Amino acid sequence: MMTSNADDIDDSSAPLIEHLKELRTRIMWALGTYIAAVCVVFPFANYVFNFLSYPVCNALAGRGQDCGLVMIKLQEGFFVSVNIAFFGGLVLAFPVIAFQMWRFVAPGLYKSEKSAFLPFLIASPVMFFIGAAFSYFIVLPMAFDFFLSFQQAQSAPATPAVGEVVDRAAHAGIVFQGSAQEYLGLTMKFILAFGLCFQLPVLLTLMGKAGLISAAALVSVRKYAIVAILALSAFATPPDMMSQVILFFAVYPLYEVSIFLIRRIEKRREAELKAEGLWFEEDEVEDSSKK
Numbered sequence: 001m002m003t004s005n006a007d008d009i010d011d012s013s014a015p016l017i018e019h020l021k022e023l024r025t026r027i028m029w030a031l032g033t034y035i036a037a038v039c040v041v042f043p044f045a046n047y048v049f050n051f052l053s054y055p056v057c058n059a060l061a062g063r064g065q066d067c068g069l070v071m072i073k074l075q076e077g078f079f080v081s082v083n084i085a086f087f088g089g090l091v092l093a094f095p096v097i098a099f100q101m102w103r104f105v106a107p108g109l110y111k112s113e114k115s116a117f118l119p120f121l122i123a124s125p126v127m128f129f130i131g132a133a134f135s136y137f138i139v140l141p142m143a144f145d146f147f148l149s150f151q152q153a154q155s156a157p158a159t160p161a162v163g164e165v166v167d168r169a170a171h172a173g174i175v176f177q178g179s180a181q182e183y184l185g186l187t188m189k190f191i192l193a194f195g196l197c198f199q200l201p202v203l204l205t206l207m208g209k210a211g212l213i214s215a216a217a218l219v220s221v222r223k224y225a226i227v228a229i230l231a232l233s234a235f236a237t238p239p240d241m242m243s244q245v246i247l248f249f250a251v252y253p254l255y256e257v258s259i260f261l262i263r264r265i266e267k268r269r270e271a272e273l274k275a276e277g278l279w280f281e282e283d284e285v286e287d288s289s290k291k
Helices: 002-052 054-062 076-108 111-148 180-196 200-209 216-219 224-234 239-275 282-290
Strands: none
Touching: 002 054, 002 076, 002 216, 002 224, 054 111, 076 224, 111 180, 111 200, 111 239, 180 224, 180 239, 200 239, 216 224, 216 239, 216 282
16 A cells, blocks of 8 residues: 555656756756857947947037046956846847747646737737837936036136236036946946836736736726835936936836726626626626525
């Protein structure tokens, strides 16, 4: 009897071991692709940095200033290239990483579940790139122009006339001489913040598709969602009011779009259940329970 129980345990553990092997294979493929993508991006790090520095260079050119970023530390240029390689490698390898995730999850899904989940897997990177593009082309130029407005020209004392006593005090100039690594970190923070926040409709609609939330529930917590989005905007962007307000007015409409999409999903689900004779109104359910 004990031998039979041991055999049963071994048989039941076999599927788990197979899943773990499959997971290891998918992780190895994803990790290998990411490392290869990092190696591909690294030689072109300067070109990527030139592309990322366009918003600040354009803002400086509008003020008649030369565009120049400095290296505060000797090794700063190398770490700038490394950070760009890590970031660019993730972007470049994401389709393969997402495909490996899909290959691991797909065998455990029904055909209807696959058809429901796949559009969200495609929509996620699309919404991320839309958010990143919105940050790069709209938010960053406005933010950098705002930051650079706090510069001031140096004031030199006037040359006194003969026998004239003048105040020789002069105020110091404030000129932007940014660190390359600090600028890269700020720019990437903006891009990542907007790219991730633009995932909101994908996440909420997927939860609505799975029946975890409803449009009515999102409407009922709208005022709390506004506070949460404001808090997220303050946390995700640097501490200036303008970028926080821009992020809020970019993300909040996505919340309303999510409510609209979930309502459409609920109406479609209701129509399908009515066609199959499986839909019951709440009043009918209450009456049948009383009987």
